[in-house]
Amino acid sequence: MEDQFLSKGQNIELPDELDQIDIVITWDNTEFGVDASALLLGADGKVRSDADFVFYNQQESADGSVRYLGRREAESGPHERLLVHLAAVPEQVDAIALVGSVDSGSFGDLGKLALQLVDSGGSPIAEYVTADASTETAFVFGQVYRRNGKWKLRAIGQGWASGLAGLAEDFGVDVSEDAPVEESSSPELETPQPISESDPPVTEPTTPPKPARQRGVRTAKPVPKKAPLPEFKHAESETWQPARLFSVIGVGTGEEQERRTTSALVSTMQAVPLFARAVSSRVGAPAGSFEGYVEVPYVKGESRVIPDAVWRIARGSRLWTGLLEAKTGAGTHTREQLENYLDVAKKNKYDVVISLSNDLPAGAGELPVEVDKRKLTKVALRHLSWAEVIHEARMVLSHGGIDNPLQGWILSEFLRYIEHPKSGAAEFVDMGRHWVSIRDSVSAGTLRPGDPKAAAVAQSWIALARNLALRFTADL
Template sequence: MVKGANVELSALTEATGPVTVALGWTDPSGSGEADVSVLLTGPDGKVRGDGDFVFYNQPATADESVRLLGKTPTGSGSEDRILVDLAALAPAVHRVVIAASRYGDATFGELNDLRLGVSDSSGEPLLSYDIRDAGPETAFIFGELYRRGDGWKFRAVGQGYDTGLGGLATDFGISVDESGEEDGSQPQAAQEPAEETAGGVPSDETPVDGAQGPQAADATDGGPSTENTTEQVVKPAAEEKGDGGRRNGRLRTAKKRSTLPKATKPSLADGPAWQEARLFSVSGLRNDHEREARATATLLSIMMQVPEFGRRLTARFNAPAGTLQAFAEASFKHGDGKVRPDGVIRVARAGRIWTALVETKTGGNPLKREQVESYLEVAARNGYEAVITLSNDLGIDGEHPLTVDKRRLRKVALRHLSWAEVAHEAHMLAHHLGVANPSHAWLLSEFLHYLRQDGAGCQGFQDMGTAWVPVRDAIKAGTLRLGDKRSMQVAESWEKLVRQLCLRLSGETGLTIAPVLRRRRDGDSSVRRLQTVGSLVEAGRMQAEIRVPSAAGPVLIEADLRTGQIETTVEIPAAARARSLTRVQWLLRQLGEAPPELRVEALPPGAATGPCDLLKNLKAEPGLLVPPDGAEIGSFRLTLATGMGVRRGTEEAGFVRSVDKALDRFYGSVVRGLRADGGMAGGG
């Protein structure tokens, strides 16, 4: 679509379920993000009240007609998805405005590949809109869904505001407290008590996704901790009183949320071999069928018992919000025989039942095309909406890892989840976002423990594939050439590994961690893989940059297959001190826990190289980093090399685990302790 164009949705699809709106972009700098928001307006173009403003601290409307599905790292940067159930919208809602805003002075013109896409309930893309004229705007309306007669249309808007969230909000009848969000300061914590409905299900106003959860932990009893989330500083416009007076209502969405404590209870075991009893055990699993059956039953039961977790997963598949029930190994007639999917998920809402069949694989077992296609046929015959596959494989950019006959996807959506993505969602809720019921936080912790056990077979992407060893050996022999199809398979596996690294580190830190792409064409997965193949052929290296919001800069991961080394690198601006030696000393104070073999390089402004030495030598003689020509130090480059595993599979020495450990070590001992302090004035 082009700016200003509109289209009738019913002309694009026959599906009647919710639509998914996806906003995407690439951040070349890796230094900033954007937050999506949705405004529901009446015929006058204004919101009716605070419930019509959906944003990160209020991620859904009370009737669940609009819900933010969260930010997802993709191969092309980052994507925010929004579920809009048009049939469930109140008749008074005439427009659904899709917008986003950036922090501080960051503008949308600094982002690449700014785009919007709309998909129907089967996951079929309906339309796309690329925004190419963004500039100094700090808030942006991407598009809007609006009523036209008995139907809905979409309009590509592409309108920006250089006055930020305040300017955008004012146009729709919302006032913004200038002391809070606008300047990026942290809002005050609200002091409202938590509210729960029967059974621990959160009330309509309880934030489920997106709200920043508690960070503190109660280490005394080992149970879930509770803490209030932050209070949003956006206020609805003045509302009319019955007597003609006016009053300002403050939008308060803060509720108590339960998370797991950071400190663990002291062990009372009378020996290191004692294993604590767990709710979900991996003992007694004798074969792949038993692993798959237990993994499926465990997942589906947790989805039913923890509403926030079930909703985060089903929302990915355009399921409506409602009562969720799940069943294991239901039998269906197929041809002259029967088929038995691993599970069935059913969601009931307003007299309608949404149903998906589930097929599960654990360990290194691949999905089977014939089996999945038979489930697609069964789903279509029974009027079911989706077939969901789960395995340790990862899909990139929405691609399903299995290629099936597209004719079978006309009525049924085929969706995929990696066990790594399942663990990520559970980790975010248990440790960062929080859940309404403290017992549910504990259930999620037991589920996470189960997923991490080798016997469960649910550890995520662990195998670089059959092409890995031949390509590695060809690189060492100098015989790898462009056109080798195996190198493309390795490039695809590398991309999946990087995405899993981002998911895992996001869960552990509570931050949105995603790949950094420097060029517009990097948004195409085939282009990215060709770049990796070129690097493998020319230099024997694969590399990726990931953005860690708390870090001083993007983290570069490079795997050198010729030397068998994994290098992790970050560049940090030097503090504004008068002397170069003082700048070096400033850095060394922050590297107290860093490994002695850390390589430190001092870079003059605009220079690609500079004085370099190991941390163990610099602690004794910091002056080794001072440029001999008296040049100023503009930044420091820190690099840590780790040995590379060579085996293909899931053993301790495997390549995948080597990369995992290299990043964990670098982040924990180097990156986490760094701070960008270049703007500080100092003497010396």
């Protein structure tokens, strides 16, 4: 369906075949950004419990129907994303409020604000754009709501001056901004001393009970932590190099490069849960325990198809599954290949097919390969770039809160490997062979309209900007 543009107060009915939607919030001013959140509301317009508030500190509803996917960078600028599984929303939920908030400044400082709904194939469904905001620090962009068994979207555009905490309280959330209670560790036990017959009986030391979980939801953002890494202190000279967990020595053909880099990614996700969550959330996965398998064969008709990896995430009794097809270097995906995996995923009732390559998408939900939309009715197709994987590794190491030195070392070793040219997981390398001639033509005023070399240079420039945005975000 074509993208429908809504005005304030307008509503539209969503297509019946939609199983899940991405909610994308964008803004113009990049000095600071918006944090997306969602509230699952009952018939009284209030949340049923604090678990119905989905945001950066509580990234998934208890039933798994709504997930916070976080911030992304694209050619069109930064944006925040939420994922809604319409088919999984409980019957007791009448509406889902789609909210944005800011930590500093106000919505009036952000210029044009937009709420966009995107289907599982990356195609826009509807968009609401507003520039009416002024001093608000929290904003309800719209509502996805249910009427007579049909899902609809209403553009609202209502602001709050009391921030995310005030807005959440108005919808029935119990907000508590008190400092979280730290769990105390067991005290070190003293060495038992000899006792005399007159001493009182010795009782076994017991671990003090853990404090009760703090009531209410905390909306303040956690303070970023940097992972401590092991230090190698006993080398006799700087020429001594520590052994590498993922070695680039001996990388040969492109096929070997692809297999080695994919295996390194999956094994690192297995070892470092925070990294697994950061990467898998980009493709709509729930929070849960991660398992990865490589080169799993499936039967399709009279032939076999073998995706590069299978990701499985367990959350309670539910098992989420994604089929991964990875490309390194200049490798690109084909429509036939991805459609084969979509057929396999649908047959096995899996959730998503993931394409992973050096293509960095220009916009939210955009895919480098277009497939038959009919194959996306029950299975989503998501794209990841290696630049985004590298970005998430840097972010987790610098700000992700890893407190296990071994996990920090494993992730740093993976980052070292994946940043090496032989891994095939390239970030931006150069402006291409036409850069100098086009640059000189621009300077001399001799560039011809429609020069195909200029289009190639423009694409390189966009790729440079996107990669710089990811790199600076992690560094700063």
